[in-house]
Amino acid sequence: MGNRCAVIGVGQTKYQTKRRDVSIAGLVREAALRALEDAGLTFKDIDAVVIGKAPDLFEGVMMPEAYLADALGAAGKPMMRVHTAGSVGGSTALVGASLIQGGVHERVLVVAFEKQSESNATWALSTHLPFNASLVVGAGGYFAPHIREYMRRSGAPDHIGTLVAVKDRLNALKNPYAHLKIPGINREMVESTPMLWEPIRYLETCPSSDGACAMVLAAENKVTGTPAWVHGTAMRSEPIFRAERDTVSPQGGKDCAADVYRQAGITDPRREIDVAEVYVPFSWYEPMWLENLGFAGEGQGWKLTESGATALSGDIPWNASGGVLSSNPIGASGLIRFAEAALQVRGRAGEHQVEGARRALGHAYGGGAQFFAMWIVGSEKP
């Protein structure tokens, strides 16, 4: 995995339905300047900028890295734009880390954003070409059948999704940047909301948010403050229409996890990882990814969720920040997972800090659960 790399700065905007007070540049600058401030640096200390976001249709700005170059202090520097569907935020962190691991740069600013309120998320995600009469309506319409199949295979009781929906929103109440803050959230409240794409209820889905997240990554000789060291990085992609593809527990996710664990020397993720920020846009994806990522055996993920192990007070907290279920500026959501993982091992997660977290997993996925990006960060130098 090349040279050592560490996160030395993290910046986030408040996530909310509509950020009416800022331009697109203002939104990304807010996160970028906070990350720089956290690292004690300015734009002129940065060697290169990597920017990620999901489809350009959200804002109707094609390849916005061109317009944003000077807004992110990139004039005279290399700048790249990553797009790997929903996993893009994670991929953006990995491309930034790669520049350091490859020995090309010493300080890289990575930024991901989405300003979904400039259009409409379902429109931007579901617009398709003529002839392709896909019957999929929004992301929920795509993922609902795979959740149903998980429930059938595992025999998980119906309320598991509800538990995750409640748990992540309780965590969100402790995160100042989280979008959905629902005081008094409980099972009855979630169960009283309508089925959108059965078996997915309204409160079992992620919100549509505006927001940006940024990190400053540094080579070992430029590390300052309290770093989060990168212990492993991996990406995997698989074709969506392959015959006999397991859409419930995709091979790409398993392989990606195996790769990143191998680099970090992890053999038992449940015991050796202290906290995980995992891309869970629909509540049922927590038990599904618990299995896919090796935290539980096949068909056992829901039991871990039900036992409370993944709660903030559990032995393996998942999405202490409130996760994607609480804040979802799509292009940034993956980077937020990676950044929150870094905050945890830096001991900087505030009220949602997991005591003594030393190793954390950041995870993102996209497309038809076919693009995966993951990293392991730790408080100790690898």
Added chain:
Amino acid sequence: MREVAVIAFAQTKHTGHDEGLTEPELISPIIQEVKERSGLTRFGFTCSGSCDYLAGAPFSFVSALDAIGAWPPISESHVEMDAAWALYEAWVRLQHGDVDSALVYGYGKTSQGDLHEIMTLQLDPYYLVPLGLDQVSFAALQANAVGAEPGELREIVRRSRADGRANPYALDLPDPGEEEYDVHPLRPMDIAPMTDGAAAVVLAAGDLARELVERPAWITGIAHRTEPHYLGVRDLARSASAADAARAAGVGKGPVEVAELHAQFSHEELILREALGLPPGTAVNPSGGPLAANPVMATGLIRIGEAARRIIDGSASRTVGHASSGPCLQQNLVTVMEA
């Protein structure tokens, strides 16, 4: 840095019209071709470049993954940029030292919409897009700033089209005739033609490259730079970012036999020659360049592929491939390759 080389390159026979193929159908044959040429069927890393607004739908790259044989799951990424930047990302990935090969591809169909209007959407969304400033218009502003002689531009077009006719992959375009201006000072001939096409490159590191091909095109320098966006804050007659990238890539450290430049308008060649400091003897765009075939999002990668090909086939020993992105050459990438 670790030794990395271009060891294989393939491109479609580009067309000036829609052949009725989807993007995945365009790339599938050249992925197969580049696998055959390199002798590799699995790669340590894969990266591609494409653009949703060219395709007319979000996530256009997703279906492409089903055309390249991505099983078992591959280590893969995508840039919403010209695939030359995908090549850069792959080159960086190979620097880690744990993987030795990479597949890079890019594709674009400009036949499906009005490219010059689509490119408007790449501009500042507050001050420029509402004016409807199109790609030919902003390029014309730059052409005016350069103040090129009409005869000099015509000669660039004539040479590019003649070279393109000799290139089986480029379009067959006639010698330039008399034409009215499109947007003064640009005439239609000064503008790259509408093109559908795709390209793929295989990179390999060190011994693997030496094993697989006789003459790998070693990447001895690769760098890219951007500059501020708004046209009014830049000196449009020059390309500071191309000059910086060329310096960082070490273009001037030796002779340059061939330079493939991503000049989508004839005057851009003049700006880029100067910025890259190309000596007078350098053959510029012997493939015909973008003025003879411009499959957007692959055009920059093709420049690197064409420059590499001259080394692989033994006809040159030091070449330069250049790619550009953004309005008026805002962002530039320069690759130096040597035998």
Added chain:
Amino acid sequence: MPSDPLVAEHVLEFPGGYTRTTGPVIGRFLTELRDGRIVGVRTADGLVLVPPLEYDPATGESVTEEYVQVGPAGTVLSWAWVGTPRKGHPLDRPFAWALIKLDGADTSLVHAVDAGTVKGIRPGLRVRPRFKPESDRIGHITDISCFVPEVTTMIAPVRIEYRIQPGRSLARFLEGVRDGIFLAGRCTRCDKVYVPYRTTCPECGSTIGEELELPDTGTVTTFAINNLPDPRAPEVPFVSAYILLDGADVPMIALMGDIPAHEVRQGMRVKAVWLPPEERTLSMTNIKWFAPTGEPDVRL
């Protein structure tokens, strides 16, 4: 029978309007307003009153002689929405009355805000004065026609037109669908059958050469019950199902029909319901939906 009540119009109006003297403080304000500026006056306690008064409203003490230019922008503190403006209102279309605290002022000004609709006005809204043209200004509070929201949003229409072809494989598949046939492709290397027909194998990337016809029967592997309307579905809720056609190795997503949504099951046997041949086009809409065959469910 009652007679019409006796009624007469009456107007109380001083001909030509009253002539008011403004005094130094209001006069200063209106003079500045005529020049396109808004000023306030400072009280002894240091507060800036806008519009200026000659006295501190809290204490009755005289204000100082210090005038402070404020605004021109300000923040709406509270508002009222006028859906049907009266004759004397400053605007003849629906608008808001608002208390506006101009930047630099400690009190707020009452004026009209041209906010479009009631959704356009809220506390905290940033507004700016729209002055009448200079030649029309006479030193009057209506020299400001109204306030308007600061620009926080711009509408950015983006419309790109494309000419899209279905591509070689989908075009071939649609020909089959027009003829009531599901065309599939077999990857001879992986020995897998793909439907819809495609020219490359997603697994190995090689060209699919072999074309075959599949029956229009299959099994539901999984499905979603969609409670959101969609133009492609006849009603809500509708079921989008993954259907593994007999002989295929990859499921197709299709609409279910002729069965209530909640009776669809994983493993259910189904058959395509086609449009009559004379209504068919080169389109997936030739398949109305899949309907249960009544055969026993398949164990998944």
